[in-house]
Amino acid sequence: MTLYELPLNEVGIVKDINCIGNIRRRLLDLGLIKGTPIIPILKSPSGDPTAFEIRKTIIALRKEDSKLIDLK
Amino acid sequence: MGLTSSSTGSNLLNKELMNIQKKCDFTVAFAGNPNVGKSTIFNSLTGMHQHTGNWPGKTVSNASGICNYNNRDYLLVDIPGTYSLMSNSQEEEIARDYICFGKPDATVIILDATCIERNLNLVFQTMEITKNIIVCVNLLDEAKKKKIEINLEKLETLLGVPVVGTIARKRRTLKNLLNVIEQVCTKKRHLEPNCITYLPAIEDAILLLTGEVNKITPQDFKYINRWICLKLLDDDQKIIQSIEKALHISLHSDKIIQKQNDARKNFTKIDLDSNNIKDDIVSSIMKKSEDVAKQVCTFKNKEYNLRNKKIDKILTSKKFGIPIMVAFLGIIFWITIVGANYPSQLLSSLFNILQEKLLALFYFLRVPTFITELLINGMYKTLAWVISVMLPPMAIFFPLFTLLEDLGYLPRIAFNLDNYFKKACTSGKQALTMCMGFGCNACGVVGTRIIDSPRERLIAMLTNAFVPCNGRFPLLITISTIFIGSYFTGMTSSIVSTLCVLLVILIGIFLTLIISKILSKTVLKGFPSSFILELPPYRKPQVGKVLVRSLLDRTLFVLGRAISVAAPVGIVIWLFANITIGNVSILTYIANFLDPFAKLMGIDGYILSAFILGIPANEIVLPIILMSYLATGSLVDIDNTFAIGEILKQNGWTLLTGINVMIFTLLHFPCGTTLISIKKESGSLKWTLFAFVLPTICGIILCMLTTGVWNLII
Ligand SMILES: Nc1nc2c(ncn2[C@@H]2O[C@H](COP(=O)(O)OP(=O)(O)OP(=O)(O)O)[C@@H](O)[C@H]2O)c(=O)[nH]1
């Protein structure tokens, strides 16, 4: 399952980050590594982007990126 | 927001800073994740007024200030917030280069007490490039509210560097920080940072390289040998080059390349992907941070974030998200419109009284009539108009907007609007810079540094002037009050005026999106890159402080510009209006020359020349228009919007003129300061010119369209 498919308020565990380049680096910097728990908590009015709780902080991601993150 | 921030330029290692550094006893850098309170602490210690705001990316350029403690001068340097030191974005490079090569005597890393885990990441990374670290756990009040307990002593033991707790908004909590800074700078305290230990394979590889590296690094940079080895293993060319440049060494010698290859061969032997060393490095750091955070933080209340989440649910909801945003903006305008009236009238009467006195004085001193008229009718009146008509709305709008910013609402706006910006093929962070544009377009342009993709950044810069800045609001407000609000009375009048201004703003936002899209499909072709934005927790703004501070800031700023720009322009206009060639004044010549074109746009030559003369500062456009109409006539006292309306109507203004002036106020060339900022930020004259032409053409076309349609119908 990808992060994009994870329903709101359910906990997912990151398995793989398939993004490349800059975005990948940014996500790693924000503490998103293999094994990190992640919870989608908000959707923007138009449904995209979605905000996720990662390590006690809230980070918004577009669906193009969240589709590239695989969950266990 | 605001033009008062003293800093420009992004290079922290510049000469100027070095010179101040020499005069001070010690240098201390302030680093940390975005939005943890670095600037707040910096301000409190230096007595400076760097702008702060509750969103990541508020500070985009460095600032330095001096703090005296126990008779020693400390040069404090406020660094833009970064999540890490490993990437190659502009602000990370600035931070990394300064901490590593600028050799501050101490580097204070500020942490957000409510998310220590993520913040520690940066601490461990910084430990690899400098030994003199002080960890400052800030926002302890927020942590307390959320029932998060942090064991600072234990953190100190685990990290091996001094740890202090602070609440940036409470000055006395910073005393402890200063104490520790003193101890570290004067070497009274011995630091033994507990650096990360990586996977055995990586540690072996570091050992393999370290000998060679040690041979070439200068004596006072031995501490970073280990870090250099890591970068060599990772083969991050950009960082390697900046190391080479700063230390004047070459890391591309045959011997080093040989060792590098050996190390990589070893990696493949044990199935470690040598292309992804960075991932392993990051994971090790993150795991260690997680581990340390677990040991020092206790969450007494699992639902600590509940209230924040509830508010977010409403402010970003499908049904209410966007309407609430528009409503917020509307309320701010309404308060501005209603609130500006009273101080405006008061100021006008004061200026009128003062004018009588000045006239009497000039008469008494037998000043020649020409000089009296020039100074009073030309300079004084223009100055008085800028201050009495333009200043009050500016001084009211600005603090209100700052409150929203301090609350943490801006990132939510970006979150709500991102999808539209994505459709325009740009970054949602453009919404943030657009919002800054409401305060000041020049600041919005500088703020575009938070956008990583150069293409999207340029688009954000070029379109920033499509939202009216603080200097243009009063004009919009005055015109809509005169030509539209005046059809109604009382409360309705102010509400209608508000809606009218709101409509103009929405058109501006709409055009920002359309033009961004057009640019993305033509001259600046490209796909939307990603959007990663942190939504910080809402924080209670320091209402009193924000109001006073930003009111003062704005007032001083406008007063300064009134004196430096409005006064001289007033003199010039008066001269233009009163020096005649043949029987016609120069001003009339110019106006007549522009008139045919202006007529097509549904305005007149005087208005167009006022906009052109208003390039140095937009808030002088209306005063210039009034001046041009009145300069040759006798003195007229203008003490309210009604009187201004009468003058305009006597000079042929209709509802159509009003509408067109509002359109052109929204869409014309950016002011001088903004253009200079665009030149600086884009480094290109071509794009600066483009930024000048783009909104102007939009404005001209739209005005002509409106006039055409109007003339067809009526
Ligand atoms: N309650 C509380 N709020 C704080 C504290 N420190 C800072 N703030 C608020 O947090 C927000 C962010 O502060 P800044 O000083 O702008 O943060 P920064 O680290 O400079 O942020 P960037 O420039 O974006 O990297 C502001 O609204 C401050 O008023 C604190 O100790 N307690």
Ligand SMILES: [Mg+2]
């Ligand atoms: Mg700051």
